[in-house]
Structure formats: structure tokens, C-alpha cells
Amino acid sequence: VPALPQGYNFRRVGKEDFQDKNLFKTLSILTTVGDIPEPKFHALIDYWNDRKEIYNPMVITNAENVIIATGMLFVEHKLIHGGGKVGHVEDISVNPSEQGKKLGLIMIRNLIQIAQNEGCYKVILDCDEKNVKFYEKCGMKIEGVEMGYRF
């Protein structure tokens, strides 16, 4: 895992992250965040914390303690591969104002590290065609096609 710039931190999301809204701002670069009132946010953090062996919601903060990158690793227990585990990487977003600091790469390498510690046999994610090159730089390979059904 490459090093973060001085003063930057990789850490788990917490209830205090509701206050400055930078978690929401960073995620809104990726997709629709929508309305999340404080009680709903706290309930989700509790839900994730009660299932730490599944949910690893992580962020990178800069020297001003502002969240500028997000990433989730969640761990699925399967029957295949001798009762193996798969790490799913989700909701990767990096603030464009922090480009050139390899924060996306550092986030992915940290999530892969968590998956390895959890004993996963692989890590997978779904992305746009335009992000394939970036994930290849992170050491990942094209494995298949993502199909979706929207309600």
C-alpha cells in the first residue's frame, strides 16, 4: 500500500461524519446521494458497526480533516471455494480537487488489504468502461460483465 500524504488519514466512517457533510459531498461525485436525515444516518452507522465482519465503510481525510475519498469493502460468505469469502469493493469516490495524490489507488489497495486480512479468495467491483484503466493500475483485471435491473 503506497503512503498517504502527510496529515492524511485512512479510517472508518463514524456518526460524527454527519456534521460537515463532506462524506455526502464526496459520494455525490459518484452518484445520487439523496436525503439522509441525521437519525437515518446514525441508524445506518449502527447497522454497519453491528456487522463489522461484513461492512467496512472507509474514508480518506486530508490534513484539514476533511473527507476527500470514500470506499466500502463488504465481505460475502459463500459456499463455493470451500466456504470461501469474496470482498466487494463499492462506492469509490475521490474529490477532483485532490487529484494527483494517488488517493484512489491508496483507497483500493487498503480495501484489498482488508479483504486479504479477512481471508477472501478474491476482490471484485463493477465500474464504467472509462475506469477500467485506473483499476488495471490498481492490479485488477477484467473478469466479466455487470448486468443490472432497476426498479
Next chain:
Amino acid sequence: VPALPQGYNFRRVGKEDFQDKNLFKTLSILTTVGDIPEPKFHALIDYWNDRKEIYNPMVITNAENVIIATGMLFVEHKLIHGGGKVGHVEDISVNPSEQGKKLGLIMIRNLIQIAQNEGCYKVILDCDEKNVKFYEKCGMKIEGVEMGYRF
């Protein structure tokens, strides 16, 4: 959801499915199943059952009560989309001896139904290029690229 042939059933995986090994046989059409001793299998079933809001491991059995199709829906709680949920379809396998009965389609439509009941905003899965046509027949669309990292 199209109807199953007479005597066929769609149901949740249970501990009793260790006995005849047909669950393992059906999954081994998809990929490596590996060695799963009975205590490990029972522990996984307990793990899944203790987390029923996340794990929906389902099978289709034929008129002889033999498992001939498998599929998992697991539900991820996100922050995006107003604290939305995503249904992940995994480990779809259908015994070739039962081809032409639309069991794959019925499995997928049933898993999508579970996801809708759980309030998911979308269902996604990863597949080989060669299965894209099948999933399109199930009402799904190409959404992106699956990238993977193997340990």
C-alpha cells in the same frame, strides 16, 4: 414470475441439504466447490440464517426433491440513494439435465422479486460475456465491467 413445472419447488437452502450432495453437485457446474465438511456447512447455514435480511440462499428442486438449480440474493445497505439497498445476485447454476424448463429465468425472476420486497433500488450481477443474452432475456441490461483481484 413464470410458473415452475408441477412438483418443482423454489425454497431456501437448509442444513438437510448436506445429505444428498445435490446442492454441491449443482454448484460445481458453475465453479470450484471444494471440500466442505458437515460441521462447516452447518455453521454457514447458521451464519446465513442469523442474517436473513442479507442472505437469501435459494434452490429449485425437481419432482424427485433433487436440487437442480441454485441462486443467492444478498442485500447490501448503502448510504447513496437516500440510504438505499442493492440486491446482489450470485452463484446461479442450473443442472444441464433440466434444460428447456426456464429454471434459470424462474430463479432470476424469483430473486428479483425478493429484492423488490426488500426495497432494493436495483439488482446487479456479474457474468461471463457468453451469458449476457440469457440475462437480457431475464429483463436485465449491461451496466458496466466487472474487475477482479485474486489472492
